[in-house]
Amino acid sequence: MTPWLIFGAKAVGGLACQMGVGPAFTIVERRVAAWIQGRVGPNRVGPLGLFQPLADLVKFISKEQIVPADADRVLFLLGPLLVFAPPIFGFCVIPYGNMIGDEHLQIANLPIGVLFVMSVISTGVYGMMLGGWASNNKYALLGSLRASAQIISYELSLGLAILIAVMMSSSLDLNVIVEQQAGKGFGAWNVFGGGHLSQLPSGLLGFGLMFICALAENNRLPFDLSECEAELVGGYHTEYSSMSLGVFMLSEYLSMILMCGLMTSIYLGGWSFPGITDPSDHSILAGLISWAVFMTKILSMMFVYVWIRWTLPRFKYNQLMDLGWKAFLPASLVNIALLAVIGVMGV
Amino acid sequence: MANDDRVGSRDVEPKGFLAKTLMKLYVPSVLSGMKKTMEYMIRPKATLQYPEVKRVTRKGYRGEHRLKQDEQGRMKCVACFMCQTACPAECIEITAGPSPWPDRDKAPVQFRIDMMKCIYCGMCEEACPCDAIELTETYTQVSTSREEKIYDINRLLSN
Ligand code: SF4
Ligand code: SF4
Numbered sequence: 001m002t003p004w005l006i007f008g009a010k011a012v013g014g015l016a017c018q019m020g021v022g023p024a025f026t027i028v029e030r031r032v033a034a035w036i037q038g039r040v041g042p043n044r045v046g047p048l049g050l051f052q053p054l055a056d057l058v059k060f061i062s063k064e065q066i067v068p069a070d071a072d073r074v075l076f077l078l079g080p081l082l083v084f085a086p087p088i089f090g091f092c093v094i095p096y097g098n099m100i101g102d103e104h105l106q107i108a109n110l111p112i113g114v115l116f117v118m119s120v121i122s123t124g125v126y127g128m129m130l131g132g133w134a135s136n137n138k139y140a141l142l143g144s145l146r147a148s149a150q151i152i153s154y155e156l157s158l159g160l161a162i163l164i165a166v167m168m169s170s171s172l173d174l175n176v177i178v179e180q181q182a183g184k185g186f187g188a189w190n191v192f193g194g195g196h197l198s199q200l201p202s203g204l205l206g207f208g209l210m211f212i213c214a215l216a217e218n219n220r221l222p223f224d225l226s227e228c229e230a231e232l233v234g235g236y237h238t239e240y241s242s243m244s245l246g247v248f249m250l251s252e253y254l255s256m257i258l259m260c261g262l263m264t265s266i267y268l269g270g271w272s273f274p275g276i277t278d279p280s281d282h283s284i285l286a287g288l289i290s291w292a293v294f295m296t297k298i299l300s301m302m303f304v305y306v307w308i309r310w311t312l313p314r315f316k317y318n319q320l321m322d323l324g325w326k327a328f329l330p331a332s333l334v335n336i337a338l339l340a341v342i343g344v345m346g347v
Numbered sequence: 348m349a350n351d352d353r354v355g356s357r358d359v360e361p362k363g364f365l366a367k368t369l370m371k372l373y374v375p376s377v378l379s380g381m382k383k384t385m386e387y388m389i390r391p392k393a394t395l396q397y398p399e400v401k402r403v404t405r406k407g408y409r410g411e412h413r414l415k416q417d418e419q420g421r422m423k424c425v426a427c428f429m430c431q432t433a434c435p436a437e438c439i440e441i442t443a444g445p446s447p448w449p450d451r452d453k454a455p456v457q458f459r460i461d462m463m464k465c466i467y468c469g470m471c472e473e474a475c476p477c478d479a480i481e482l483t484e485t486y487t488q489v490s491t492s493r494e495e496k497i498y499d500i501n502r503l504l505s506n
Binding site: 032035036037038039040043307308310311312327 | 377380381383384387393394
């Protein structure tokens with residue numbers, strides 16, 4: 001009985017991180033967008049407009065669900081769900097806090113967590129492809145083709161960027177990776193070389209590459225070519241309405257959270273922050289503090305996402321592909337070679 | 348925009364390998380762009396939350412008209428038609444009648460202004476020899492029909 005209870009509590013906690021922050025972040029996105037454009041943004045629903053996501057939800061639910069006449073009904077309705085599920089699966093292995101007692105604050109403690117997240121992330125593209133294809137709409141099809149080509153291209157560099165952190169920590173277990181970075185100051189964070197000054201350039205480059213690839217993976221501006229309004233109406237979700245559109249939107253935020261969680265865990269020290277968290281303290285209070293640190297890190301990264309989105313114009317498709325294949329891929333390969341040499345020489 | 352704002356624009360020649368590479372990857376441009384948007388983000392906004400916060404009109408704002416009254420509560424207008432003549436939009440319509448007071452000959456029986464035609468130029472106010480009409484600072488006008496938009500003498504007196 002007790003293991004199940006503990007598991008349930010951990011699952012609820014983990015889901016709450018994601019499902020709570022996801023909708024809440026839509027309001028942050030809209031407010032920040034407004035501020036950058038010199039507007040005020042939605043501030044009418046509830047205090048400071050904080051209940052806007054609820055109003056959005058009511059709107060999404062109360063709209064009619066339209067399935068185009070010639071669309072493949074089953075695949076059309078399956079599309080959003082297939083996009084929605086992977087980020088939630090992926091978040092299972094992200095450690096969202098220090099241990100409480102003997103329990104890791106992590107829904108499932110997989111020894112190959114990094115691989116699991118990577119494989120799960122890449123399945124998200126199927127939902128987009130199915131949705132775009134089943135819509136029986138040229139724009140949707142083009143959008144989904146672009147999305148899949150983009151995601152698959154950037155997955156390579158993303159994987160290599162993740163590999164940098166894995167090489168520094170010599171582990172695929174996210175818990176181990178985080179614990180190695182915890183409690184030893186900023187220098188121990190993988191982005192700053194994971195405790196070895198000689199690895200600092202690799203860490204910085206790896207983190208930079210991973211950050212940009214994550215933008216591309218999540219189809220965020222400046223890489224949101226799969227849904228660019230000017231050319232493709234709405235991209236792969238052109239034909240979607242009502243809650244299935246809402247699910248597409250929400251999953252964008254969920255996968256952002258997953259990406260930021262992964263980046264935080266493998267590069268930015270996860271739930272640890274020098275001076276605030278103590279990795280050897282396994283009390284409930286310390287666990288909550290580490291959880292708060294983790295969430296703060298995720299939220300700040302997502303804020304940077306939003307900030308970038310409303311700063312940079314969209315890339316052209318050839319620029320996107322050039323950047324992915326001709327700049328990021330060689331850069332990551334060189335970075336890996338460099339790190340390997342440094343590691344072998346043992347500097 | 349000042350010239351020093353344009354870090355990363357093409358006219359700045361980067362020096363050295365690292366600077367050139369970063370420039371090629373748009374790093375300086377991206378950073379300066381983000382600095383700019385951050386400035387906008389924290390800048391105070393000009394928007395007023397309208398129904399709760401009303402804009403304070405500057406002095407001399409020209410809004411709805413008002414027909415003025417003197418100390419004894421008599422309307423000042425003597426139905427001289429100066430305002431009707433001066434009005435470029437021809438939206439004033441006065442019907443004159445004999446004055447109930449001995450110190451003047453005429454007084455308006457009806458005084459209509461079509462607020463939909465009015466361009467709020469203030470010529471009527473300037474033309475009036477008796478200082479009897481003026482434009483108030485009320486800029487919100489609510490009505491549910493066209494007829495309501497034609498203000499009659501009572502409406503104008505009560506403004
Ligand atoms: S403000 Fe101008 S347009 Fe309006 S009634 Fe007076 S003179 Fe006519
Ligand atoms: S100009 Fe003045 S006094 Fe003459 S009719 Fe108009 S409001 Fe009355």
